[in-house]
Amino acid sequence: MKVKVLFFASLREQLGTGALELELPAGVTTVGALRAHLRARGGAYESALGDKRALRMSVNQDMVPPSAPLAAGDEVAFFPPVTGG
Amino acid sequence: MKVSVQREDFDLSREVRAVSRSAAVGAVASFVGLVREVKMTLEHYPGMTERAIAAIVEEARARWRILDCTVIHRYGELSPGDQIVLVAVAAAHRGDAFAACEFIMDYLKTRATFWKKEHRAEGASWVEARAADDEKAERWQQ
Numbered sequence: 001m002k003v004k005v006l007f008f009a010s011l012r013e014q015l016g017t018g019a020l021e022l023e024l025p026a027g028v029t030t031v032g033a034l035r036a037h038l039r040a041r042g043g044a045y046e047s048a049l050g051d052k053r054a055l056r057m058s059v060n061q062d063m064v065p066p067s068a069p070l071a072a073g074d075e076v077a078f079f080p081p082v083t084g085g
Numbered sequence: 086m087k088v089s090v091q092r093e094d095f096d097l098s099r100e101v102r103a104v105s106r107s108a109a110v111g112a113v114a115s116f117v118g119l120v121r122e123v124k125m126t127l128e129h130y131p132g133m134t135e136r137a138i139a140a141i142v143e144e145a146r147a148r149w150r151i152l153d154c155t156v157i158h159r160y161g162e163l164s165p166g167d168q169i170v171l172v173a174v175a176a177a178h179r180g181d182a183f184a185a186c187e188f189i190m191d192y193l194k195t196r197a198t199f200w201k202k203e204h205r206a207e208g209a210s211w212v213e214a215r216a217a218d219d220e221k222a223e224r225w226q227q
């Protein structure tokens with residue numbers, strides 16, 4: 001299953017990229033599992049996506065909890081808590 | 086109802102006039118947020134930001150009697166004194182206009198996908214989200 005992954009703000013800077021196209025292994029079926037999958041890349045991914053980091057996530061531009069399921073073609077995003085207004 | 090995420094500045098009086106056109110409007114509450122003290126860059130998530138703000142406005146419409154509403158939020162490079170955000174709510178009576186305007190701002194602070202980066206003399210840094218903003222949004226759920 002292929003998905004698009006976006007990163008914003010401090011997370012984008014730490015990872016050095018704002019967007020990835022990923023082919024997910026069979027076991028990665030939720031947003032939380034995708035976060036763990038990305039963390040396993042090591043380096044900046046391991047530290048920036050660590051469990052202690054408060055991150056928000058969205059699927060197809062709706063904010064979701066880590067348990068949210070993924071489907072082929074989804075646009076998934078990870079980002080820090082928002083600071084607009 | 087109008088939602089705009091834009092680089093350009095906005096004109097408060099023009100936006101207030103625009104939501105006041107209906108003869109049924111008896112009250113308009115508006116809020117303008119300004120950049121304080123330091124230069125900043127505002128990043129956002131194009132597409133999701135507009136969706137999130139539109140959902141907040143819909144929620145406000147379900148709670149209060151709103152006749153019209155405009156939300157404008159800027160992104161890009163901003164300097165102290167610049168306008169960042171406008172919420173203008175028109176209603177028949179002030180109670181609905183005041184409450185909906187504050188509700189939209191409180192929700193926008195915690196749900197609209199914007200991130201501020203401040204540029205100080207000692208360097209640039211991303212603004213941390215404040216727990217107080219979460220609490221302000223949560224009190225509408227009580």
